[in-house]
Amino acid sequence: MSTSIITQPDTIAAGQIRFYDYIQPPLPAGQYILKAKQEVIGVTDNENPLYLADQPLLVDGPRFMIDPGTIHSLFPPANMQGNYDNSLPNMVFSNFALPWSREINPSVSAEEKKRRLKNAAENPTEINQIPWIGLLTIYENDITSGKLSKPETMTVAEMLTPKDSVLLPVLGSVINESASLTAIDVDLTYFQSIAPTCEELPYLAHARGVNTGGKVLLGMDDDGCFSVVIGNRLPMAGAKNYVYLVSYEGHQNHLPPNKIAGYDKIRLVVLGSWQFTCNEARASFKVLMNDLCEKGRGGVTLLQLPKNEETNTNALAKEALEISYVPLQNNLREGETSTSWYRGPIVAAPTKRSFTYGPYWYSDHAIHYDPEYGLFNHAYSAAWQIGRLLALSDGSFANGLFNWRNNYLKGITQKAKNRKLQAKANAIGSKKAEDLTMVTGTLSLFTDKFRNISWPVFETRKEKLLGDHLPGVLDDREMEDIIANDGDLLLELVKKIKS
Incomplete structure (x- = not known):
């Protein structure tokens, strides 16, 4: 679908989902220039005064780290073990436009961005469809063999400090070089063997609108707008796997199949990571x-x-x-x-x-x-x-079914009570008109006015004394005689058992 959201998420019916190829924010993160022009007419006879002003403008957004609160879910689950050998790792964000909020090529000029936005309505291909983030699946033996370093915390300035044979991202100007980030150095040949191409990146991210009304049991109270980033490499069966959410910003020319000479390693900014264990591969x-x-x-x-x-x-x-x-x-x-x-x-x-x-x-x-x-x-x-x-498993359906069954049982109970009340009213009824009026009014009061009230249930003395814990050795007539004579049911039961 196009990036234009023509409906609100809450208009999506329960059980339905709407997919979007990409979402273009109104103004992607980056540096812009706000220009103002004012011309005063009729002040002088010769020429009208013209005033111009330029104001640099920075649209900020996630770059070297992301808010963990925007991560909605992970798959495979972190630190879990299961049959994941045929599942591509993926990460779901509650930020609808996160994968496209920044250009993968930071050197794109403000004029170029302006031209794209202007032509986007007529030509959607002008919109940036390439996500600037992606998932890399790393096998445990890749780490033990030294194909990549351990994640290291450093400042932006340290990350951009040139080192021998380390290929750095081309980020252009950076506002805050003292900001902290996490980075790894990966063997360049290994990286180009597992990384996606620029042409593949648009297929590894999408957005979706979901009706979360039926997800109450899962605790999904979000607005139903999510973005998803998918890895391009299947996990290794029978081993531990690591997934890194990395930034490809500034690496658009370093992705395969581009050949880079003179470097042994490439430096990547790590925005998040998790690990899981994959069971042995299932057979064919x-x-x-x-x-x-x-x-x-x-x-x-x-x-x-x-x-x-x-x-x-x-x-x-x-x-x-x-x-x-x-x-x-x-x-x-x-x-x-x-x-x-x-x-x-x-x-x-x-x-x-x-x-x-x-x-x-x-x-x-x-x-x-x-x-x-x-x-x-x-x-x-x-x-x-x-x-x-x-x-x-559907929260709304299960809740509706429970309420329907509960209301149905209450209705049956109420009807049974009404029948008993009607029988008692008929038993004490009189042929006199005034007595019939009193009985009818009393019946109407108890059946109509108190119909929807859940009255407490009181047990009779007989019900309290005769429970499931007592053997059924006394028949109904014997129990009625004992109760009528104000006798002790338990005592009579003991006597009968001994006799």
Whole structure:
């Protein structure tokens, strides 16, 4: 999408997300010149006085460090261990335009920036689409082999101090050289082998608008505007991985495939970092499916595939493959083991939903049985359970469901109370008009005026004495006689047990 935000985040429906390729701030960070011109007309006969003024203007923004509060989330999570070998690391910011708030090339003149902003409406390609920050994924053996130094805290002046064979960023003028920052020196050949190109950087950052109304359980009370920076290198399985959020400002000509001679290392400003451990790599799909069978969990070999297309030795196996079913071992509730069919939502052939399917009240209700082959089909039961879990994981849905159930139960309780009250009113009713009026008015008072009041529930003496802890050896008639004679239920119960 373009950078123009045509709707507010709160107009995005629940469960929806809107993506933006890039966001151009009204005025990117940098140095500008504010020019003023004033001409006074009619003061003299010869010429009108003309007054000009120039005022340098600095639009400040994150450069050598960022506010940790703007970091909304990390993936993979910091200091965690998991199967992350197929996931690109990413960092989410609550600052909507952070990746594009600064030019990657600080030498772009104010006039050039002005020209871009002026032509942006007609030509969106004039807008800066290259983020100035990015994520570098570093393997543990890269650090132990000395391909990069440990992060070091220094001032801006020290960072820009030339050193032999260290390639520095070309930042132009710097306002505060005494500011503190963190930097690392990386082997230049290694850096160019893992760093993205300038052409790839726009694809490694985007912005998104999210409706956070359903994210109450996650504590997401933000306005729903986020920016995301993604790494370009997969983590190494079975090892510890480090991710550095670095600044590419001033390094636009140092990124691959540019060849730089005369330098051994390159210096990068580090804006943030975290680490995680990646488990051993998972096997390929073919290996996993074969392992399922070998470990007694079903698998492709249970299909007993026909040897060739001409022979129809197993029509069931052929039909199952054509409509994307796989046999898996099924542990029944009774403890028995069986083989059942399963199929996910992505199928190899068009399907038609039967009008006999659903509604289902629980997952087992959705299990289908094939009497011809004696196999159960768990495709719909698994889908029902997944849908239930997804629904309950939504904060707004779960809250609405709880309130609906609570109100429904209150309504049932109130109706039961009203029926009891009506029965008592009918029992004490009289044929006299004045008595009927009194009973009707009393009934209306208790049913209409106090309908929505949650009254406290009081237990009777019988309910207090007879709980679940007492054995049911006294029948109802015996208990009524004991209570009518003001006897002790517990004493009578002891007597009966002893007798």
